[in-house]
Amino acid sequence: MPHEISNMAVSTEVNSKIIQLFNVTKTYSGGVAALEDVSVQVERGEFLFISGSSGAGKTTLLKIILGVERVTQGQLVVNGRNVTRIPRRELTQLRKETGFVFQDFKLLENRSALENVALALQIRGLPPGEVRQRAYHALRAVGLADKRDQNPLCLSGGEQQRVAIARALVNNPLILLADEPTGNLDAGLSREIMDQFLEIHERGTTLLVATHNESLPAYCGKSRIVLDQGRLAKDG
Amino acid sequence: MWAYKLLYHLKTTVQNIREHRATVLMSLAAVGFTLLLLASYLLLLTNLQAIGERLGKELQIMLYLETGLSGKERARVQDAVTAREEVEGVEYCSPQEALRSLGEAMGEAAHVLKGLEENPLPPSLEVRLKKPYRNLEAIEEVARVLSELKGVADVEYGGGWMKRFFAFVRVLRWLALSLGLLLLFASVIVISSTLTLGFYSRKEEIEILRLVGATEWYIRFPFFLESLLQGIGGAVLALGLLWILFQGFRVNMGTSWSLFAGWIQPHFLSTPMTITLIFLGAMVGVISSLLTFSRFSEER
Numbered sequence: 435m436p437h438e439i440s441n442m443a444v445s446t447e448v449n450s451k452i453i454q455l456f457n458v459t460k461t462y463s464g465g466v467a468a469l470e471d472v473s474v475q476v477e478r479g480e481f482l483f484i485s486g487s488s489g490a491g492k493t494t495l496l497k498i499i500l501g502v503e504r505v506t507q508g509q510l511v512v513n514g515r516n517v518t519r520i521p522r523r524e525l526t527q528l529r530k531e532t533g534f535v536f537q538d539f540k541l542l543e544n545r546s547a548l549e550n551v552a553l554a555l556q557i558r559g560l561p562p563g564e565v566r567q568r569a570y571h572a573l574r575a576v577g578l579a580d581k582r583d584q585n586p587l588c589l590s591g592g593e594q595q596r597v598a599i600a601r602a603l604v605n606n607p608l609i610l611l612a613d614e615p616t617g618n619l620d621a622g623l624s625r626e627i628m629d630q631f632l633e634i635h636e637r638g639t640t641l642l643v644a645t646h647n648e649s650l651p652a653y654c655g656k657s658r659i660v661l662d663q664g665r666l667a668k669d670g
Numbered sequence: 671m672w673a674y675k676l677l678y679h680l681k682t683t684v685q686n687i688r689e690h691r692a693t694v695l696m697s698l699a700a701v702g703f704t705l706l707l708l709a710s711y712l713l714l715l716t717n718l719q720a721i722g723e724r725l726g727k728e729l730q731i732m733l734y735l736e737t738g739l740s741g742k743e744r745a746r747v748q749d750a751v752t753a754r755e756e757v758e759g760v761e762y763c764s765p766q767e768a769l770r771s772l773g774e775a776m777g778e779a780a781h782v783l784k785g786l787e788e789n790p791l792p793p794s795l796e797v798r799l800k801k802p803y804r805n806l807e808a809i810e811e812v813a814r815v816l817s818e819l820k821g822v823a824d825v826e827y828g829g830g831w832m833k834r835f836f837a838f839v840r841v842l843r844w845l846a847l848s849l850g851l852l853l854l855f856a857s858v859i860v861i862s863s864t865l866t867l868g869f870y871s872r873k874e875e876i877e878i879l880r881l882v883g884a885t886e887w888y889i890r891f892p893f894f895l896e897s898l899l900q901g902i903g904g905a906v907l908a909l910g911l912l913w914i915l916f917q918g919f920r921v922n923m924g925t926s927w928s929l930f931a932g933w934i935q936p937h938f939l940s941t942p943m944t945i946t947l948i949f950l951g952a953m954v955g956v957i958s959s960l961l962t963f964s965r966f967s968e969e970r
Contacts, residue, residue: 500881522886529883540878544689554882556678559671601882 451511452478452609452640453499458508460494460664468494470664471508476642478608481635483651483658484644490661492644496611499642500532501525513608530558533602537614539594541586541601547573548582551601558605572600576630592623599630603639610634612643616650628654675888682892683899686868694900697864701904701954702911704853704860709912709939709947711846716943717936718839722832729804729832731797731813734824737765744793747821751795756803756812761796765789792823806832854954857904861897861958868893869966876966886967894959901955905948913938 453476460469469491476482484492497503498510501517510517513531515524541550551569560568573582576596578589586594595615602610612631616624624647632654635641643650651658660667687694733751735744744762751760763771768791773780799812809827817825869876879889916938923936939947 502881526883526885529881531883534881540874540881542875542878553878556675557879557882557884557888559675559678561674562677605882 450478451475452480452513453642454509454511455495456509456511458498458510459506460491460498460503461506467664469498469661472661472664472666473508474659474666476640479635479638479640481631481641481654481656482643483654483656484642484661485646485648485651485658486644486661486667487646489663491664492646492661493613494664495661496534496613496642496644499609500534500611501528530605531608533605533607533610535595535598535602535610535612535615537617539586539591539598539618541594541597543585543587546583546585547578547589547597547600550586550597551604554601554604568604569600572604573597575603576600590623591618592626595619595623595627596630599627599634603634607639609640609642612641614645615643616645616647624650625653679888679891679895683895686872686892686896687899690864690868690871693864693867694896697860697900698903698907700860701857701900701951702907704857705905705908705947705951706911708846708850708853709908710915711849712943712947713912713916713939715839715842715846716939718842720937722835722839725832725835729806729809729827729829730799731809731816732826733795733797733816733819733822734826735793735795736821736823737792739793739821743821747819748795750819751797751816754812754815756799756808757797758800759798761798763794763796765791765793768792768794806836854950857901857951857954858958858961861900861955862962864900865893865897865959865962866965868896869962886963890959890963893962894956897959897962898952898955901951901953901958902948903951904954905951908951909939909944909947 453474455472455474458469458472459467461467472491472495474495484495486492494503498505498517499512501520505518508518512528515528517525517528520528541547542553545553548566548569551572552565555565555568570579570582573579576599578593578596578600581589581593586597589597595618599615610631615631616627619627628650631641631643645651733747735747739747748760748762751757766789769783769789772791773783776783797812797816799809803809803812806829810829813825813827813829816822876889916936920936
C-alpha cells in the first residue's frame, strides 16, 4: 500500500484517506528538525506501524496528528480537517475523535482505573450514571472490569496500559494513536497489548502505532513506515 | 449537559481544595487579612464621614447686623434672607437675648457680664438652611452672598474648622483608595500564586484532559471557581473579623467615641458597602484566575 505521496493537491474533503500529510516539516525552536518533508496517507480502518530508532520523529508525527504540535511547513489533513490551521474549537473536537495511548500510560495516580477512564467521558457532560456504565464497559472490553476500583499504582504495567487503552476507546474514536505502547512491557505483555489492538482494528478503528520494536509489525502482520532522522526512509 | 459539567467542575474544585488544604487556608487567611485592613479603613472613614455630615447639619449661619438699624431696615434684611431658595428659616436675636444666652452659657462666670456698662453684642439673624444645602460648599456660598446685603456687619458659620475636618476626611478617602488598590493587588498576587501551585500540581491531569479533547474553559473552570471562592471567602472572613473587632470596640470604647463624635454612635459598614466588599473579593478572585490562565494556556 503506497504511503508516500508527492505534489498532491490538499483536499479537506472526507474521503477514504483519514490522515494525510503533505510534505510536512516540523522544526523545534533552536532549529532542530524533528520531521523533514514527510508525506504519508493513511486509509480509513488501516493499522499502520511507524518504526524507527529513538529521535527518528515518531512521537512528533503522532503529536502533530493530535494537534499538540504545529506543523512548521506542509499540510496535514485529519478526517477532512486541515489541522495545519485548525481553530481551537475544532481541535478539541478532533481530539475527542482521536484516542491516544502513551508509553508512560499517563494515568492519574490519585484516581481509580474507572475514574481514569471516566475522565474522557466527563468532559462531554454526560450524566454520571452513563459515565460510570460506559467506563465500566470499556474496562470490561480490555479485561479489567474486576480492577475498576484499583489505583493505577496497584496495577501491573500491562494492566495500566490496558486502562489507558480503555480510556482511549471509551469515546469510540475513529483513530487510535499509540506511542511506544509496549515500551515499558515485557514480550508477553506486549503481545497481549497487540492482540488488543488487533481486536480494536477489527472493529474498524484506524490505528497508528509508533514503536522501535521491529517484531511488532511482523507479529500483527501489518504494514509500516520507517522514519530515520525525521525523514521517511521506508514505506509499506 | 452543562449541569453535569458543572457537577464535575464542583467535584474537581472540592477535590483541589481538599488536596491543597493548607495552601488554600493560608491563601484565604492572607486575602482575609488584606481585605480586613481595607475594610477597617473603610469603617473608620465612613464613621468620620458620618460625624462630618452630622456636624454639617448642625451648621447655621449667623448674620451680625449693624447696630442702630431701624426695625424697618432689620425687617428688610430678614425678608431678603428669607426670600433665598436655600433658606429654611430665619430667627432674629436681639442684643438683649444674645446677652442672656451668653450669660446662660457662661454659667457661674456670668457675673462678669454684670459689670458691663452697655450691651456690646450686636443684633443678629440665625439662618437655617434647607437639607440639600447643609454642606460646606453651599453654606460658604450662601454666607458670601448674605454678607453683601446692606445692613449686615459680619457673617459667621464656623467654616474654618469644618473645612479642615472635611479636608482631613478627603485625604483619608484618597488614602483609602490608594491603599485599597494596593491591598487588592496584593490579594490578586496571593490567590494567583495559590492557583499557580494548583496548576503545577495538576499539570499531568491538565495535559491528559487536553489530549482527550477538553476545552480550555473546561480545564480552567475549577480553578476559576476555586479563586472565586477564595476571593469571596477572604472578604467574608475579613467582614466577620471586622464585625467582632467592631463589637469589641463598641463595648470598650463606645462612650469615648460618643464624647468625641457628639451623639453619633459608631456604626458598622452599611449593607451596600458590605456587598461591595464581597463583590471586590469576588473580583479579586476573577482577576487572579484570568491572570493565572494567561500563563497556562496551551501553546501550539
